[in-house]
Amino acid sequence: RKSEISIESSMEELEELAKAAGVEVLATTTQNRPAIDVALFVGKGKVEEIKTFCDSMEANLVIFDDELSGSQIRNLEDAIGVDVIDRTTLILDIFAQRATTKEAKLQVELAQLKYRLPRLTGLGKKLSRLGAGIGTRGPGETKLETDRRHILRKIDFIKEQLEEVKKVREVQRSQRIKSDLPIVALVGYTNAGKSTLMNTLLKMSLEYDVEREVFVKDMLFATLEVSLRKLVFPDNFTFLLTDTVGFVSKLPHNLVDAFKATLEEVNYADLLLHVIDASNEDYHLQKETTLSVLKELHVDSKKIINVYNKVDKIEDVSLVPKEEGSIAISALNNLNLDELLKLIEVEVGVKTNELELLIP
Template structure:
């Protein structure tokens, strides 16, 4: 991914004067995984306990001196902070430490810049980067002057943003106009899908919970499976950013569109949520959400809450949701998972309980099906063809009085066959 791998020291502030929603150790472990996902090596992790943020350095001056020495000892070329820094804090820290300094937001934006594949995704990431960097130009001179030399410098950094603030504002306006056009096209496509009257099921969840793997596993179980329709899936944070839509068909007239969305993470940059709102709006139009939770992660409750917080921000927290605890093949026997209503334990990779998941989906969005036992007179034989359209014929037998048929029929069509029902 890089010709020369960046070597980073991670720094976190445990704000003892403020109640945090996430434990500092957990948050730093996640920052470490994000750093690795960006392609850098983590040399050391430093945490400072402090009752308040230092305006000049974010952490105390004494801790800054410790980290400077650590950088020299370990030959680090980058320090990554677990919280957002102001432009002046970045400038002050870089002047003292003598190495690049970025924060968690810049790190996540960098990962997104690497992973965006579609035109829309690239525009969304660039917009978020520009809006993040605009108020920090005064403190980003060191990074921007390097023009793509490493983490935090990708994308618009190569355009020497510090030289022309008006250029940034113009570019922001241009991107927003382009995204409006993309949104119009998306709405046209959405309109075509709505005319098909197919229900939409959206996969949501924390990054690396297994959404793309689940989509591929369900695709394989669907009728008319085609390997070319599989989506990219990898065991890493933010493996995919772009929305994927696939039509799935299962027996007994269960047809729906399955959509995979970008994963979430704690402290997800607000600018990124805003930039991706057009993409995330697909969730708004879904008839059912499948919330994929990594059951093998010790902090799955925190990850679950993070996803619910983003869904709340999008205004879709009250939609029908199936909570799916994935990766149960990776957890030890005896591990207790929550027993909650409308929840299911599965393994997308090992195909465990996926049949049950499909039935859960059917119960939520599938047609109302009833079993019928019919005797169709021979002079009404055309009803057999009708049955194939309105349901599923399970079996038939020619008897003296007519054709005896067992079938499953959508309830809305049952009135056509009610008079021929042998069981009424």
């Protein structure tokens, strides 16, 4: 393993990713080996152990934290008797769930097809057997049981479509979407606490109703399908909040375009809340990764508030960086959230009743 993060962190993250994909995680296990087993990736004994566990717990999926070859997948499935996927397939599945724009969907499908192509021998049998399982979801779940040439044609077709989408986007850029309310986007690593913060803020909001959310969404983002939630606080301080797909460590190179495309929401945001798990020993690394991707997306000039989360888990809170405009919170325990709202208000606060009227 060449990655900079520890095996423990990587496995923890894999578990979170699995949960994000709707998988119930029953157990995790690791193996230390001088080299991988070409046929089975892990050793025979480990495979036996996994099989026994799956049989007794009626588990129906095994997820490996590293990329597997087509034949390894086939061998493992034959030996264990359940579906086997790897980290990349899992991540692509999450991207497929989260892709909202046409470009994002195409990019994810392209990445899925490219990933499956060299693994066809291993996957052929499996894909015809799998129903709506992980790795078959999303736009890419078409006719993979047919031959390689079909996939290659499909890849060419998607590339053409992507060119078209990009042309359209160039045109649209000149008529950039305008919202009457400030848009705030949550960015950050998987497991940093983005959805927890979203929920906590929603609970604090004076008014929240689903109908209205849909309406706002239709009006402003009919073509983008960005999911925005409208939050209203005292004094009519109102903004739209959107979550984004979380960053992951070890993001395979061939998934970078798909990942960036699913981050489209940040383009339309007035303010980014960069949620950082301050209790994670790798948080500096995670923070840097996020910032460098934001830079690549050319959105690093947007206002960013660093939100150091999970401070309830830290014994010495003075260790949390105190940068200007940053804040230490606990999304779970409602710590410092009023202060966070004040910071948001300073950056994007719009306080007029007229704006309210625009959105009935």
